[in-house]
Amino acid sequence: MKNKTAIIALGLCAALVSSAALAETRITYKSAKSSSSYYQMGVQIAEAMKAGTNGDIIVTVEESQGSVQNVMEAKSRGGDYVFTTPPALVGLAQAGKAMFEGKGDPKFDEIRALFPIPSLTMHFVMSADSGVTDFAGMEGKTILLGKGSFGASEGEKYLKLFGLEGKVNLAEVELSNAVPALKNGQIDGFVTAGSWPAPNVIEAAASTDVVVLSLSDDQIAQSKRSKLVIPAGTYNGQDSDITTTSLPVAAFATTAMDEEAAYQLTKTFWEGKATMSQGAPWWNGVDKALMANITTKLHPGAIRYYQEAGFELTADQQ
Template sequence: MNLGLKTAVAAFALTTMALTAASAETRVTYKSAKTGSSYYQMGVELAEAMKAGTDGDISVTVEESQGSVQNVMEVRARGGDYVFTTPPALVGLAQGGKAMFEGKGDPAFDEIRALFPIPSLTMHFVMSADSGVTDISGLAGKTILLGKGSFGATEGEKYLDLFGLTDQVEIADAELSNAVAALKNGQIDGFVTAGSYPAPNVIEAAASTPVTVLSMSDAQVAETKRTKLTIPAGTYAGQDSDIATTSLPVVAFTTTKMDDDTAYALTKTFWDNKAKLGDTSPWWNGVDPAMLSNIEGKIHPGAVRYYEEAGIALSDAQK
């Protein structure tokens, strides 16, 4: 073999090896929330965990999103590499063509499948200790900051109405970003926020001034028609007992376009690395297999394979 031919063969071999290595990497797009939000940060943490947990075999690109509805709608144009987050209830609405999906139905929605739960949106009613408020009924006559345009603001307003407090509470005209300073300065008695616990703004508030995070009774939780969630004692400074509150479950989904092996690898890697994720950000510690019961629709067959191997029970409707 002459030198020129040897060089050509060597170059071909190197190219083949490079292509093989490239093809071994599975690329996934993860779409969650707006840049700067806790859920976008979770996406970044998940991407790092997937890369480390698979020795680089799975590469996750995190995309900014304008919200859960957009995430669901994009299913129509996305391929098998698409993973997105949304409350399971929105998937049901999309598949039924209801509410914000009325007149926008698409067969692609029927192909949505769940992978694993992520931290829930958790309601926090945060009151200054000086306000003397220790339960929801004590909000009467107080000044509360709800913020604007967020899930927490909408949910908080709904709860005030449900519990007959709408006309008894003064709503502060300010952004939620000003809540901690306003609470510390005594401009407000409390604020309402929704986010994965421990919520950064609640941590900040509890660290800067004595606060009480309110618990709800079982009857109040039932009235909201949301999922009950317990924030363990010690989560926030000065919190000596568990807090009973409500939550909106959030789940990572894909579609049947994703192959079973990739769905299996994503799901297994998530659960295998959840403890490490919790060491990085405590909000991951609130996720456990029991939260799979919040998934009313179907789970991807690849993920089902993992759960069956791990001995985690699923309902027949989820398989």
């Protein structure tokens, strides 16, 4: 009798363990290089998911070499895969255009958005001593663009668009050295892209007087990027709003993801955003307005949350 009772007890324990294992959802979140702010965001999202679901959703952050790689891996990953990329890249992948030409795959049509994250925001940071207050004033100055990043390629594009190609001196310095180079007068300014407030811009503004340039509406239209306003007071000495451009970024999954998992991920993200903002101000830049930048279809689980929460969705998103 005792043996039979023990066997029943063991069976119940095994069932409970099995049930707990089934209740736990494991997600791989592929973000960016481990040194980037976007990787840090992934870590914050992982912590928020664990706390917000009492451990029912466990997110593992995986380093990435960039957004194109993230999209490409959607072809071979399963329902536990979440990745970040600009919505525009998803559209290019689904159309087989640009960097995805000749690399198309039916799996790309199964990509679905979950929620927006901080946009890649352009910052044109000039030392106050340079006297530069607009793009025209950059002529003859020494500017650091960096290499191989979105900010570098976008900065180069803007110099061409605004008639400054060949009229500025491009510094051969790594972007990681931008702040000391600016402080020491080796450069007059630098270009960087990332979430706002940007850590390197905060550092620059704290160590020397800087001016972050604003773009005119005409310049923004020429750039074909989204307009973004960085509120006054974001950086030390910044007395007025900064009008600049941004490239929207969002978190995506595929239709292989379970609807309930997508629902819980989306719900927990929005409900945990205020707490994340306390430790990292860049989350303050994420609000309902950023939903307009998601130009692809949302995951059915995400749609369920947005409808419950009273978000207005476009026809394309549904």
